[in-house]
Amino acid sequence: MRKREWGDRLRQVEKRAHSYQQSPLCSRYQPRLARPSQPSSLWRLFPRQSSALALAQTCKEDVHVFALEREGGGMGQRIYLVTSYTELWHYYRTYRQSLMHCYEVIPEGAVCKLYFDLEFQRAWNPSLDGGRMVAQLIQYVCEKLHELYGLKCSSKDVLNLDSSTEDKFSRHLIFLLPNAAFKDNSHVGRFIHAIVRPVLIMLQARKGSQPEENSTLCASAQQSIEPLTSMECIPIGDRGMLGSPQPKRQKHGEDDLSFLLVKNKDGQTQLFVDLGVYTKNRNFRLYKSSKLGKNAAFVVAKDNQFSPEPDKHLTMEENIFQASLISNVSYTGQRILTWDASEFGNPTGPRPEGSTRAQPSPDCVGGHQYSPYREVDDFVLTLLCKGDIRGSIRCWNYFVSEQLLVYDILNYRWCNNVGRFHKSNNIMILVDLREEVWYQKCHDPECRRQNYRSSNYPLPDEICISHLLKEDEEDQLYLMDDAGTIELSQRSPSEASPEGAKPENRTQAGDTEGWGDWADDDPCYLEALQEVEKSAEEVSDELLLTAADECENRGR
Template identity: 45%
Template sequence: MKRKWEATLKQIEERASQYERTPLSSVYRPRLSKPEEPPSIWKLFHRQTQAFNFVKSCKEEVHVFALECRVGDGQRIYLVTTYAQLWFYYKSRRNLLHCYEVIPENAVCKLYFDLEFNKLANPGADGKKMVALLIEHVSKALQEFYRVNCSTEDVLNLDSSTEEKFSRHLIFQLRDVAFKDNIHVGNFVRKILQPAFHLIASEDDDMTPETTGLEFTRFSETSSEQGTCFSKMSTDHDVGEGWTSNSEKLGRLGSAQQSSPDLSFLIVKNDMGEKRLFVDLGVYTRNRNFRLYKSSKIGKYVALEVAEDNRFFPIQSKNISKENQYFLSSLVSNVRFSDALRILTCDVPQSKQRIQCLNHTSTSVETIEGFQCSPYPEIDQFVLSLVNKNGIKGGIRRWNYFFPEELLVYDICKYRWCENIGRAHRSNNIMILVDLKNEVWYQKCHDPVCKAENFKSDCYPLPAEVCLLFLLKEEEEFATDTAANAETEGPREPSASVSSKGACPDADWDNGIDDTYILEAAEDAELADAAENSLPVYSGVDEIPDELLIEVLQE
């Protein structure tokens, strides 16, 4: 007995000595697989805004995903993690069965489609043929308007059809090409589907809101110039020959619509027998939730899988499995900046009004179309200060936002000084790139020689007052002050007209309340309802749930 006790005591002493040499972390941080890898990030939020604010404050490359909670109520929670971390737990398909990618507002993204129709209401419809014809039509439009080559081999085709419903997702894997954001994607889709809208309208005098006014959507005059700004330097001759004749191209489009193409295959009937499009136009909105590859809708059991007629095959890698490659390819906002990347735009009618190229003064440096402030106006002003010096009044011609890297790329006009050659380029413009995560900025340019050298200037720190953490803190303080002021103010007396008539006049009703506050109020109501119904609450500081970790480890 004594000998057994001594052996046990020796084991305890050895274990204690081991812990002294390699002490445990004060806070448990789960890791993917290797000890040398950085701690995992797995944060859950009730509000989408909170999730995006956390992303901005995070140095790691993380993304926002939506998880459906419970059947019927539409309640979702928002997960912030990395692609690798999500795939590590997602691939088992035992948890996280109903996941959505949140396509960030203003972020560069891929061209994508959501297609569906009711099989019972459309007994003669051949879904596979319709998909093939749509891809062919889109490929022709990409070539005509942007000189972009595309074929079936460049389209990831995902299927979640059932006996009652035909359902597909198409994600275009264009080589070194992406759209400015999903709003521009939506404009492009509506533009190229105009013949189908006209066909529905010709058969129905009562045009629906979905079809009215869409024929006036137009491609930006600078859309293709925008498209070439990261791939090759466009000379004035190139731009003039290819893209200042935009009205001529639109004229050709109008004549083409009268004779061709025939898009009658896109018109289907819904459950009520009403005609509608095969293409869902509701998926091109801000911060859109788009279902992930291998996920199903909650309450359903059919997940998005690679379709039988899919012709896209990702490039194989030794370190990444084929399934993981499909997963990464299916992510709409998984687009990284490169010098070869072309950004395509398609503008809405309002952009026809010519606006000024951003600059410090009230006089216009250069008039452009369709470009406004970035999501970070403070950083816009800082960039303007960099290109307004030595008597030169430069401006921001356009900007693009790459969400994966939190990178803002500014295309500069009227200021061509290049650090690589120590002087201004004669004809080629420069870019200012702002890395929001690392809080630095640097310069690149469109000059062919500089691009061939892969030139990138030294990195310079951003001023503290334009760093994301500072801006987020300011927002929080402003929100706190606003709430405090609201509490100190007494209740407002209703106007005589309101008290007498019991209704608000139009002027009082349209008081400029931001939709964001309305959405947050609705979310508060949902949270209160969820609490009453004992919905599991996920804190914004939670790590990976222990149950999920245990289940993965047991595999």
């Protein structure tokens, strides 16, 4: 090839390379919202909650499930979003129209915060002072937490959210207890039912009815709080607390709780506290969200005294949003509070150690209720056999924020740190479901002082769950466009993008500046292109440059 021709072609290649640099083909946008080191998250929308929960449980990324009510979708119809807290907040602020009716899904079995849903109709309760009732309830609950668990807290530890209107008083209370949380929301429900039992008895006495006949109050309580047959869990990180003397009980007469009584639209007396919000996989409305068809979103109440700890990575609003999430609890060795099934309705507190236990049911293993991951439970039990020693699982706690299962072990004290069995202190087995590994920690004071944890050991292949989940064919994906509009995808799940078409910073259809109008390309050129793509032979640079020259000349 002559030198002149080579120089001309080289200049053409350089010219084209420059044009590509000016108008590059964009890769799919995957934001890192909090810090550059944070991995991108998913943004997937499902019509069924079970599919969304399955993806969240099997995904290696830090994602959670939220429920969305959308305009035009019909009352009560929801779709389910799988994404991270940070990513949700990013789009939550931007697409208020499509994300304004949003709920947190509180996963079954997940460690969670103590929370309340409070409401009454103003028209039927004209003399009631809602703000004062909230203050009295917070004081009463704090007293009970101190009496039963030895926890000291006040209204400064309670996030108070308000979505009241002229017609209805409505509050959410989220207790951010100091270094403590409840085992799951069923234990929260049983605890709350127990501490308000005096006023339930008062209601029954006034109506002269049996508990099962007592209006909607006891019915919702009994239906929403399913009994457990598990043994109670000694608080992790502070095992001595349950054995320590409890503070002297403060006597509360029935009249002390009369402030919890309100009237419904039928004139019947009922409880200010909604006892029906402690069910499995409960949908709990988010901060800054309203119900479909309503404009009253939850905001920080005027009488709120809680202020989150400053975080240089979060704005104040995002910090409040994170604090308001019920299952946003990390494993930091805090106490795990429980209320045993046999103590349901008994205000004297958790059952003391050494008391008679109920016989295990078929849903139990090793004397405890199965975790959401039964195969993992069975695997952990296989680790607790050494010689003649047969250990068991005392209790488990599930931290959904980290996809971490923490097993408290009984009658098995082998510690890798000391290379022998501890004389009196038991161990813990922790299973990281996201990384698909397990490791050991223990309650021995010396090991805890060293902050010891063993090496990671891989989970067996048969119980590892791949993060690449294949949805059912009938599980059509919903898509959200750049305007925030959510619609059913016209494509099958296999054709849909892995991110569920979350809003992206990329060139829109019709915006083809720098690339020509591809939809109106010469049919002959498209036919030639198809022929080239079908060819298995390698296309030479010379042929590509010639085709490009012909295309440019045709456009002049």
